[in-house]
Amino acid sequence: MKRKLLFIPVVSLILLLIGCSSSSGSFASDKMIKLKEEVYITSNDIISEEELAEQVGEIEVSSTNESDHGDGNVISSNTYNVGTKLFKIKNENSKDMIAVEDSTEKYLIAYNTKYKEIK
Secondary structure (H helix, E strand, O other): HHHHHHHHHHHHHHHHHHHHOOOOOOOOOEEEEEOOOEEEEEEEEEOEEEEEEEEEEEEOOEEOOOHHHHHOOEEOOOOOOOOOOOOOEEEOOOOOOOEEOOOOOOEEEEEEEEHHHHO
């Protein structure tokens, strides 16, 4: 009988703690960039400055909380700082991939998540 009396409060406490936990809405992956409704994941693939075309934008919102990134009109990232420049790559469709100016003064390729699923 004593076990039953102890069991009920313990289970109730566990359920209460689970129900009150907050979800931060964090990204499914790191190094993500949202640009015009498209989601890109930055790779470790380095690209030379000579292979860059025009700049397509720069990071406007930097946050690890996905809900901070708003609609598709905001260029955002969960890794890169505000002001990080994004470029088209010569002879490539920017819907498939873009280049990201990395803090180490090199450029990395960010692949569209839809593009990577196909490859």
